[in-house]
Structures are given as C-alpha cells and as structure tokens.
Amino acid sequence: MIGGWFFALTFLAALGSGLMAGLFFVFSAFMMTALARLPAGQGMAAMQSINVAILNPAFGAAFFGTAILSAVLAVVAAFRWSDAGMAWLLAGGLLYLVGIIAVTMVFNVPLNDALAAAGADTPEGAALWTRYLAEWTAWNHLRTVSGLAALACFIMALR
Numbered sequence: 001m002i003g004g005w006f007f008a009l010t011f012l013a014a015l016g017s018g019l020m021a022g023l024f025f026v027f028s029a030f031m032m033t034a035l036a037r038l039p040a041g042q043g044m045a046a047m048q049s050i051n052v053a054i055l056n057p058a059f060g061a062a063f064f065g066t067a068i069l070s071a072v073l074a075v076v077a078a079f080r081w082s083d084a085g086m087a088w089l090l091a092g093g094l095l096y097l098v099g100i101i102a103v104t105m106v107f108n109v110p111l112n113d114a115l116a117a118a119g120a121d122t123p124e125g126a127a128l129w130t131r132y133l134a135e136w137t138a139w140n141h142l143r144t145v146s147g148l149a150a151l152a153c154f155i156m157a158l159r
Helices: 004-037 040-053 057-079 086-117 123-158
Strands: none
Touching (some): 040 086
C-alpha cells in the first residue's frame, strides 16, 4: 500500500481523473445531443461560448494539475516498479496523459479552434458543425473512458 505524501498525490490524481471523467461524461451523455438538436447556428454559438467559458482557473487547475500529478506518479512508478501498486500508478498516469491530455490537444482543441473561427450562420459553418458534432464527440467519448480508467487505476494503486 502507498503511504504518506505519495498516498496524497495518488488520491488527488484519482479525484482529478474522476472530475475530468465526469465533465467529459456530461458532454458525451447529453450535452452534445442537446446542442445538436438546436439549429446549426445556435448550437455552434452555444458551443463557442462553452469553449470560451471553460478556459478558467478552476478548469485549468483540475485539468493540468491532474496532468502534473499523473506525470509525477508515472515517473515515480517507473523508478519504483517493484513496489506494490506501481503498475496501477503507471497505467493511471499514462491513461490520463495520453487519453485525456494528448487527445484533447491533438484532436479536440484543433476542432474547437476551427469552430471558433467559423461563422455560425454560414453554409460553411453549418457543414463544420455537422462534422464537429461527430468528430469532437467521438474523441470526447475516448476522454471519458480514459478518465474513468485512470480513476480506477489510481484507486487500485491506493488499495
């Protein structure tokens, strides 16, 4: 079992992973469906507003703070491989870093940037919105599953 400061870091990484998984779950479970039911211009405008509003200190601390914890825990796990729970820590850290951070930066953020640059009430904007709904949501499903898997791994490391 993990103890002391290492327990605290792992516990915080578990909380952060769960928080991010929950956020992504909301979008996967109903938010994107609700936005898709709106006329294209309205749905786009709403998502554009969400993408601006989410860039705030609370989200940044949870999103990037969990990434930092995940990276630290993965590195420590690699060096303490023979200790109990280290495989779970490494898996949890990698799941968060690859399945959430990398997927967000490589796929979701470029789609968000394209959406931000598009006119909400243009034919091009409507075409982009249709593609955005399918692609962004598919990548978001992966982020949701990755966050839940990271959470499970961190919990397993704590037991």
